[in-house]
Amino acid sequence: MNSVWPTRPLGALVTITKGRKPRRLVYDAxxxxxxxxxxxxxxxGKALQFVPTDELKNCVITPKGCPVLIWDGSNAGEVFVGQNAVLASTMALIRPEDSILEEGFCYFFLKTAFNKLNDGTTGSTIPHVSKLTLAALQIPVPPLAEQKLISKLLFKLESAIAVQLRLAAVTDELKRAAMRKLFTHGLRGEPQKDTEIGPVPESWEIRPIGEVFEIVQGVSLKxxxxxxxxxxxxxxxxxxxxxxxxxxxxxxMHMPAEAIGERWLRQGDLLVCEGGEIGRAAVWERDESGITYQNHLHRLxxxxxxxxxxxxxxxWLEVGxxxxxxxxxxxxxxxxxxxSRARLAELSMPLPTIEEQREIVAILDAIDRKIELHRKKKQVLEELFKALLHKLMTGEIRVADLDLSALDSSHTPHVAA
Incomplete structure (x- = not known):
């Protein structure tokens, strides 16, 4: 890592302590x-096991904010911010010398070192972080005040990413609840009737999919x-x-166009998976020609x-x-x-009026747009985080040069003292 700051071996600035498994664990606090x-x-963020107080003297307790590494396994080198907890035997506490190195700055530096640590693991049975490789990492050492500014900003970005992830998850759950409600009660306030696919509004028809759709299986690769x-x-x-x-x-695929026959996709076609997670379905919404589909998909x-x-x-297929x-x-x-095509064709589906179908689709589309908005915001923030991480750590840019006022400071989970 080329840096305008002076660098030092990480091992000279931190104490590395491997976690230990307690003799006894309990299942509540x-x-x-x-x-x-x-x-x-x-x-x-959820604890499944707890360590009773009489076992704590034999354990490694992680101070809040101090970096911890996964030491063993395929994800060796992954870093987290410590909580007040007993560290598992597969992890290690990285405690910085606080007069030289700020905890948050150390945490973000270790994030940049994941590939080097993971690629450099040792051990033939269970891979683990090489302590020599970890200690030899050259960490930039800007003044403590600059370290604190850098970590505060990066934590703020991490928090903003987490907010968008949570909002997407909450909105996704809202969509699931809406789907369950819409396909049970509809939009007209009708009484319900019991059917082979469960309760539906009284006016809805129940018909086999094969009576409603032309079903054509895709092209074999051969x-x-x-x-x-x-x-x-x-x-x-x-x-x-x-x-x-x-x-x-x-x-x-290489195949004469005439061999595709009727298997060219049109805008609005529904594709349903024959294999894998059977029934998984989505609509081809693009207005373009010249694309087909394999024989493990059905086109409706x-x-x-x-x-x-x-x-x-x-x-409905997702609900069903x-x-x-x-x-x-x-x-x-x-x-x-x-x-199979025959089995798909005989599955029953609900059929409200086409107007009610379109209204239900409009509701679900509005929720989908909200989910996609949160996903896009998360993606933009992740790209910004990656771009800033290296440049801030090396001093290529300074916090004082940035205007990130759009980030809400209330989302910051860690504020350096």
Whole structure:
């Protein structure tokens, strides 16, 4: 790491203490027991086990704010901010010399060193951080006041990212609740009736999917896969998620266009996974031609556009497969479960009027836009964090040169003293 600041070996500025597993653990915090801090504890903030007070004298307790590393395992080198907890035996406490090195600054430096520490692990059975590699890392040492400014700003960014992640998760749960409500009660305040797919509004029809949609299975690869950027693009099951299609990686195949036949996608087509997570469904919303799909996907196209809306049907399939579980056992009984065309065609689905279908889709689309907004904000903040992390740590830019007033200081979880 090239730095305008002077650098020193990390081992000269920190004390490294490996965690120890207590002889006895309990499952609640009664009697002053404190959390047993594994990597999962730091990731999700929930303690599953606690250490009773009579065991604490034999343990390594992490001070709040002090960096801790995963020492053993495939994620060796990953760093967290310490809490008041007993450190697990698979982790290590990194305690800085506080007259020279601020805890938060040390934590963020260790974030930049993850790849070096993880790639340099030792041990043939269980990989673990090399203490020599860790101690030899050259850490920039700006004045303490600058370290505190840097860590305060980076913590603020981390907090803002966490806020967007939480908001996306909360909005996603709101969507799930809305879907359960909408597909049970509808929008017209009608009485309900019991059906083979569960309670639905009284006026809704229940019909087999094959009576509502043309179902066409995709193209078999038959060793026609392209290894480059030439050929016909096609979608796989790995492109289809619940409610959206991911085009970050699109495969291609060598096949005459005439061999595709009727399997070209049109805007509004519904794709349903035959294999993997069977039933996973999303609508092809792009207005472009020249793309097809593999034989592990079914393409559904309404027989009558005045009867069925594909986005409504995609949402129902998510409810039916994931929430209500009315399609449990829908796959054919083979070694690898699959949803054949015949089996998909006979599954029952609800059919309100096309107007009510569109209104339900509009509600769910509005929630989706909110989820996507939080995801995009999170992505922008993550990119900003990555860009600033290296430049601030090395002194390439200074905190005083930045205007990040848009970040709400109330989201900062750690403020250096």
């Amino acid at each position: 009664q009697g002053g027991a404190i959390p047993y801090a594994t990597a999962d504890f730091f990731r999700n 060793r026609n896969l392209s290894d480059g950027t030439d050929g016909i693009p096609f979608l796989r099951t790995s492109n289809v998620y619940w409610g959206h299609i991911d085009l970050s990686i699109v495969s291609r 196209r309404p027989l009558d556009t005045g009867t069925a809306n594909t986005k409504f049907t995609a949402a 497969f994931c929430h209500r579980k009315v399609y449990e056992g829908a796959g054919n009984k083979t070694t690898i479960p699959n949803l």
